[in-house]
Amino acid sequence: MPKKSIAIIGGGIGGLSSATFLARLGYKVTIYEKAKGPRPFGAGFLLQPPGQKVLAELGVLEEVEQLSVPIDGLVSKTSADRQLLNLNYSHIQGNRMHGLGVQRSSIYNALYNLALSRESIDFVWGADVVLNNANEQPSIQLGSSTQEYHLCVLASGSNSHLADAIFPDRVKKPYQWKCLWANIKLPIDFSENKLHQRCHHASKMMGILPVCRSHDGVDAVLYWSLSEEEAGCFSEQSFIVIKQEIMRFWPEASMSIEPLEYADFIVANYNDIWTPKPFHKNCILIGDISHSTSPQLGQGCTMALLDSWLLAQCLDSGQDTQDSLNEWWRLRKRQVKYVRYVSKLLTPLYQSDKKIFWWFRDYIVAPLGKVPWLYKLQINTLASNVFLKTKR
Numbered sequence: 252m253p254k255k256s257i258a259i260i261g262g263g264i265g266g267l268s269s270a271t272f273l274a275r276l277g278y279k280v281t282i283y284e285k286a287k288g289p290r291p292f293g294a295g296f297l298l299q300p301p302g303q304k305v306l307a308e309l310g311v312l313e314e315v316e317q318l319s320v321p322i323d324g325l326v327s328k329t330s331a332d333r334q335l336l337n338l339n340y341s342h343i344q345g346n347r348m349h350g351l352g353v354q355r356s357s358i359y360n361a362l363y364n365l366a367l368s369r370e371s372i373d374f375v376w377g378a379d380v381v382l383n384n385a386n387e388q389p390s391i392q393l394g395s396s397t398q399e400y401h402l403c404v405l406a407s408g409s410n411s412h413l414a415d416a417i418f419p420d421r422v423k424k425p426y427q428w429k430c431l432w433a434n435i436k437l438p439i440d441f442s443e444n445k446l447h448q449r450c451h452h453a454s455k456m457m458g459i460l461p462v463c464r465s466h467d468g469v470d471a472v473l474y475w476s477l478s479e480e481e482a483g484c485f486s487e488q489s490f491i492v493i494k495q496e497i498m499r500f501w502p503e504a505s506m507s508i509e510p511l512e513y514a515d516f517i518v519a520n521y522n523d524i525w526t527p528k529p530f531h532k533n534c535i536l537i538g539d540i541s542h543s544t545s546p547q548l549g550q551g552c553t554m555a556l557l558d559s560w561l562l563a564q565c566l567d568s569g570q571d572t573q574d575s576l577n578e579w580w581r582l583r584k585r586q587v588k589y590v591r592y593v594s595k596l597l598t599p600l601y602q603s604d605k606k607i608f609w610w611f612r613d614y615i616v617a618p619l620g621k622v623p624w625l626y627k628l629q630i631n632t633l634a635s636n637v638f639l640k641t642k643r
């Protein structure tokens with residue numbers, strides 16, 4: 252017999268993984284998802300070693316690994332071929348010493364099918380819910396029906412407004428710079444085990460991340476920095492100019508960019524989100540709705556997975572729910588805070604119009620980054636290995 256019922260709002264990466272972890276503990280879980288059906292969309296991202304560990308705990312790591320590419324490290328250079336970063340996961344001590352370049356759909360599908368296979372998880376699609384957290388038991392109103400739950404997990408991503416009223420001290424600020432994303436074939440002569448990045452000052456940045464081996468080569472995602480102004484007027488006309496610029500910027504990749512059409516590109520916005528205490532009574536925020544950064548550090552998916560795993564570990568301890576939530580935040584807080592500060596510090600070095608930022612990056616940060624302990628700090632930061640705490 253299921254013991255208590257939990258509502259999860261948002262069936263993305265954090266919501267789906269939480270659902271399975273909580274169902275395993277015996278909870279009856281209902282996922283309320285705004286979309287009308289499963290959304291295995293998105294470009295791709297870097298999944299860090301602790302994120303892989305969470306997938307292993309869920310039993311889907313092998314499945315995801317077969318569809319992804321191991322990434323040994325990150326190489327970042329200026330357009331004048333000056334090396335800014337050359338980070339290698341093999342310099343970290345531990346069992347898993349690589350990142351995974353992965354399409355969002357590969358992780359999404361694995362987590363969705365896992366949740367679908369559990370009888371104690373229900374999906375409500377196209378759900379436009381109202382959350383009421385005034386009482387001890389949170390309640391969810393959907394149309395004319397209202398349902399009480401023991402706990403509500405809000406996992407509705409960085410653009411959701413559901414937390415605004417309950418967490419008034421939550422910080423949410425859009426980043427001024429955006430990104431253009433597209434799926435491409437990995438250019439010839441690019442290593443399939445590296446995240447490749449090229450910058451000109453801080454106003455131009457392009458990255459190429461291998462994400463999947465396919466019958467005709469390696470698929471990769473391309474990202475290209477856009478200023479707020481460029482993003483605002485991105486259209487079929489401006490696309491032609493931007494595409495030419497991207498091809499000139501990295502001529503060795505131009506063959507892979509040439510076939511792309513306007514519809515192949517997605518403009519992505521990012522928010523700096525921080526919630527000083529991401530739970531209130533029996534309502535908790537996990538993933539991007541609680542803490543979100545720019546994608547420079549490749550942490551979003553890993554942080555959401557860690558939130559969900561730790562939450563289940565803490566709820567499993569048999570303590571009172573409030574004590575479990577307090578313990579969860581005690582274990583998560585330092586890492587989440589650290590990732591946010593590093594992201595806020597580094598983002599302007601790669602996305603800004605100001606000379607001082609790229610000058611500081613090229614002539615101070617890059618040389619200092621070769622000092623052994625700073626190098627170690629950088630690679631451990633990339634690998635989500637700083638202030639990482641779990642209960643097992």
Ligand SMILES: Cc1cc2nc3c(=O)[nH]c(=O)nc-3n(C[C@H](O)[C@H](O)[C@H](O)COP(=O)(O)OP(=O)(O)OC[C@H]3O[C@@H](n4cnc5c(N)ncnc54)[C@H](O)[C@@H]3O)c2cc1C
Binds near residue numbers: 285292
């Ligand atoms: C369609 C999509 C594509 C993405 N593509 C990329 C990508 O290419 N690269 C990248 O780095 N990151 C991408 N992301 C973000 C990435 O998945 C997250 O940063 C990360 O996985 C953290 O996950 P999360 O569970 O916090 O949020 P998400 O995975 O974003 O999931 C949030 C979920 O909540 C749902 N939701 C939102 N509002 C409500 C509401 N009011 N009621 C109910 N449900 C709601 C959304 O539809 C979504 O399914 C994408 C997210 C989405 C939703």
